[in-house]
Amino acid sequence: MNCKKVISRLQAYVNKEMPVELIREMDEHLGACPACRSQAERIRQVGDVLDSLAVPPLPQGFSARVMAEARKRAPLAKEKKSFFPLARQPLQWLLELSAPMRLAACAMVLLACLLGMFMSKELSLSGNRQTSVAEAESLDGFEWFSPTPPVSLGSVYLTYASVTPAAGENP
């Protein structure tokens, strides 16, 4: 390792921000090179000088002021959230899922769309688009689509009306 390379990485060396092998190489060079060693020492001294920059204590009541401001702002945020629950984050639920779950959810939606397309195609190719009421009624359970289902008031009336009155009997 030459001096130029060592000097360029000296700050990272002092900060111990390099791989162990490189630190070993730097140690070897610094052990044999007084000029680079004194440069490393100067970097350390700057660090010590920086430490002299004192910071005053946290202002009194700082957290109380932060919390007071937070309480002022928080109700507004809640109101917005409840008024437009979906407009704010329409796909929030999707974002909160893990990557495989997100992929599975997308696949399910895609599958549902394809199935829907396939089924609608089947229907459109089935010939007569209008299924008659009679056809519908002939299917099991579809008599409920009739205007007079079996136990309805209309059905009872029709049954009563269709019975021919006996001779001499007043309707």
Next chain:
Amino acid sequence: MKEATDEKIMKAVGGGDLDAFNELVSRYQGHAWKMAYRFLGDSMEAEDVAQESLLKILEAAPRYRATATFRTYFYRILTRLCIDRTRKKRPASIDNIPDVPDPSLGPTEILIENERRGQVRTALDALPPNQKAAMILRHYEGLGYAEIAQVLGVTPKAVERLISRAGASLQARLSHF
């Protein structure tokens, strides 16, 4: 709540829990204040930025996703606010530096110490904002190069260059100490 991770607490804050936010404030207010003060060199500005950084976290909490550690997220917000504030305001005057005298020092020593602090302040303020941020995050806040890279949105190699340049500049200005 005291043992919960920052990320879990942040999740609770996102759900509107102000007690959880209070816990985050108590954990991070010291860092926010010290970093803002070292960056800006003015108590009023530092308090304003430190407060704003915590409130920004509250506002962003519903959208927060733990892609990085909360600490990195916090420093990213704080650093951006500090850099924005320096761009808007003139550099802090050394007259604003408060005396925090060491009680064991005599009057002459206090004067020398204040002079020294003033020169450190001037040397820090002379750095470009990114170099200053990288140096403060590394030296005072103890972040590694990789984490500083995430905070500043650059590569670890770029952080090494920033800190190296900042170190050379500080050395040139503070070499007489």
